[in-house]
Amino acid sequence: MLEFFHRISFYCSYLKNFNFVIETINTFPHSSGLASSASSMSSLALCIMEIEKKLVPSLNEDFFFKKASFLARLGSGSACRSIYPGLVVWGFHKSISGSNNFYSIPYPYKVHPIFTQMEDTILVIDDKPKKLLSSKGHKLMNNHPYARDRYKSANKNMDKMISILKTGDIRSFGELIEHEALTLHAMTMTSSPYFFWMKPNTLHVIYKIFEFRHQSKINIFFTLDAGANVHLIYPIQERGPILKWIDNDLFFCKKIIKSFCK
Structure with missing residues (x-):
């Protein structure tokens, strides 16, 4: 402060x-x-x-x-x-x-109605303060050998996102945010010194999401910030079966924060 x-x-x-x-x-x-x-x-x-x-x-x-x-x-x-x-x-x-x-x-451009009512359910995997704070994680990028290509990729992905938000292509949206999340963590894991924000249960949850999405055909996707906890992103229309699945299959999470995003 x-x-x-x-x-x-x-x-x-x-x-x-x-x-x-x-x-x-x-x-x-x-x-x-x-x-x-x-x-x-x-x-x-x-x-x-x-x-x-x-x-x-x-x-x-x-x-x-x-x-x-x-x-x-x-x-x-x-x-x-x-x-x-x-x-x-x-x-x-x-x-x-x-x-x-x-x-x-x-955001100044047209947004498809499906993106105006989205849910973000947060699965708390680790509620303790991170050993590597975000600000220090950013500094690891200063001399990162892949940083330049990462920035180029992010800019290209923004162009893709503009089109996705306009057309309402929810599947492409999910693929893109998951790719971005994993790329972020890949950068810290390949920095010098390298660092892991993910915990074993982070990967466990991600595999559970893959399995549930494949079996149910429901539009549910994950993203990660600079930490171990998982954000589940999905249209509000999918809320019922997803919350039921969370209660039945993700009981090992320390806390579940259910929030409405609009």
């Missing part, structure tokens, strides 16, 4: 005139690859911008959210995307108008 305030002090000089008491609470395990830094830094950035709005009542809504996203990014890259609801883009991409590296923007 102190480092965050130090970083943003140049852009919010008025903060030096105040003292703060910050009280926070998480409803999910922190520092375990579930974006606790994103939730904390985005919340804090929005609170700071509320102060700025009190000081400058003429501040418009567009500037409010852009600056909140800019500030949040200085605390956590993921946090700058958590300012807005719905689909959000962070990072410049030639195919996305208004995209940039300094703050996020709401």
Whole structure:
């Protein structure tokens, strides 16, 4: 928190005139690859911008959210995307108008209705803080021999995602997010020093998903953040049989967080 305030002090000089008491609470395990830094830094950035709005009542809504996203990014890259609801883009991409590296923007293009009501059920495999935090994981990429090709691949995948979101190709969507998740972890496993965020039960869950998807033909897919825990992504219409399957087959998970994404 102190480092965050130090970083943003140049852009919010008025903060030096105040003292703060910050009280926070998480409803999910922190520092375990579930974006606790994103939730904390985005919340804090929005609170700071509320102060700025009190000081400058003429501040418009567009500037409010852009600056909140800019500030949040200085605390956590993921946090700058958590300012807005719905689909959000962070990072410049030639195919996305208004995209940039300094703050996020709401996704500006057409989205098929199937992607407007998606579920994210989180399977908590390990609720303890990670030994390698995300920020240190990013630093492992600085001299990674595969980093340049990885960045090129990510840009190409974004072009694919734009088309997928427009057409509603849910199967291609699932294949792409799974590929991205596994590529992320492959990069840390081939870095120097190398590191494993996955746990044995992470792989166990992934194999269970493959088996269930093959047998049921249901659109259920996984993604991973920088940690051992698994996100199940699926259309809300598939919710019933999936939750039943989770209760029957994934009882070994430490916790199951059921959330609605829109």
